[in-house]
Amino acid sequence: MGDFEIFGIPVSIGTMIYQALLFTVLVFFLKKYAFKKIINIIEGRKQHIENQLELSEKYRLEAEKSLETNNEMLKQAKRDAREIVKEGERKSRIIIDDAREEAKQIVKEAKEYALLTRSQVHEKKSNHKGG
Amino acid sequence: MEHARPFIVWFGVTFDLSIILTSTFAALATVVIVLLGSRKLTISTPRGMQNFIEWVIEFVQDIMQTAMGFTDNLFILSTGVSLLLYLFISNLMGIPFSFVANNNTWWKSPTADAHVTMTLAIMIMVYTHFIDIRLHGFKHYFLSFFKPFKALFVINITEQFCTTLTLGLRLYGNIYAGEVMLELLAGAINKGIIAAILAAFPMVIWQAFCLFIGAIQAYIFVTLTMVYIAHRVT
Numbered sequence: 627m628g629d630f631e632i633f634g635i636p637v638s639i640g641t642m643i644y645q646a647l648l649f650t651v652l653v654f655f656l657k658k659y660a661f662k663k664i665i666n667i668i669e670g671r672k673q674h675i676e677n678q679l680e681l682s683e684k685y686r687l688e689a690e691k692s693l694e695t696n697n698e699m700l701k702q703a704k705r706d707a708r709e710i711v712k713e714g715e716r717k718s719r720i721i722i723d724d725a726r727e728e729a730k731q732i733v734k735e736a737k738e739y740a741l742l743t744r745s746q747v748h749e750k751k752s753n754h755k756g757g
Numbered sequence: 758m759e760h761a762r763p764f765i766v767w768f769g770v771t772f773d774l775s776i777i778l779t780s781t782f783a784a785l786a787t788v789v790i791v792l793l794g795s796r797k798l799t800i801s802t803p804r805g806m807q808n809f810i811e812w813v814i815e816f817v818q819d820i821m822q823t824a825m826g827f828t829d830n831l832f833i834l835s836t837g838v839s840l841l842l843y844l845f846i847s848n849l850m851g852i853p854f855s856f857v858a859n860n861n862t863w864w865k866s867p868t869a870d871a872h873v874t875m876t877l878a879i880m881i882m883v884y885t886h887f888i889d890i891r892l893h894g895f896k897h898y899f900l901s902f903f904k905p906f907k908a909l910f911v912i913n914i915t916e917q918f919c920t921t922l923t924l925g926l927r928l929y930g931n932i933y934a935g936e937v938m939l940e941l942l943a944g945a946i947n948k949g950i951i952a953a954i955l956a957a958f959p960m961v962i963w964q965a966f967c968l969f970i971g972a973i974q975a976y977i978f979v980t981l982t983m984v985y986i987a988h989r990v991t
Contacts, residue, residue, distance in 0.1 A: 629770055629771055638770070638771040638772065638872060639770050639771070640766075640767065640768075640770035640771050640772035641771070641773040641776050641777070641870075641876075642872050642875070642876040643770070644772060644776075645776070645780060645872060645876040645877070646876050646880055648780055648781065648784050649784070649839070649843070649876075649877060649880065651784075652784045652787060652788065652839050652843060653832075653836050654835075655788065656787070656788065656835055656838070656839050657832065657835035659792070660791045660792060660794070660795040661814070661831065661835045661838065662831065663798055664794070664795050664798065664807075664810060664811065664814060665814070665831065665834070667798045667800055668811060668814070668815075670800050671800050671801075
């Protein structure tokens, strides 16, 4: 049974009209109440991820730069420390040398004094003997 | 073998009640699935149904991208996603069982009826003609039937009818044939216990194959829709 026949095939036009209406309503309903929102969410996520990637790239560059300055600073500090140690060693050697010199001087003076004192004692003794 | 259909006449035109029942069910199922997927939308990691719906949308966007090179037309995208889900559900509806009462078929795949598939095919072809007129004007549309030269006018007209017919009948034929086969296998239950046992194994295999065909045919229908629209848009 059908409204008319095409090459002997019965066609029920009401079914087709209903089908067309149903599918049209389906598409417009889903478009309005679901797909618009979902597409917005997907686009938003894409944007969000892009922003995050950009941000992370920026932070990476900043981190690289700060690492470079840190390395430079570290190198400078090591150089300074080496210089300070060298300077300290030089100064300490000078001080030690001075001290050694001074000590020698003191010893020398002490020996001389001792010699002097001894000869004086000797002289007194001999004077005493003779008297 | 062939059962009658529950026809009814309203306002001088006939309606097939079984198709109205099954196609309305398929449409409602599509709406429920999509609304479940868009209920609690989150911009961070999508979960559950939202993940599924986004996957389907991106799948259709991929088809659109390969066919026409853009995906920002919301109407075409909505049509594609609705078609894919609606047809897939429709194709699966006849696989688990069919329901016959008083020699009238009430429950089977709506796509196993040429009315449904031909209506969708005609709607899509009408839309492709409509979008061509809207984008390029009526003159360009009219002249496109005489390209590359005038003698091809008849062939161009025939082509439009043929694409409509093949688009609709391909889907109908695949699903209808699958259901006929299922019905034959299920009919073995009346032929004694040995025949029923022998038919059970091919029945399960054929159901799995029908699932596969249902998915493939829904995909093909959407892809061809996109290709036909792309012909007119670009």
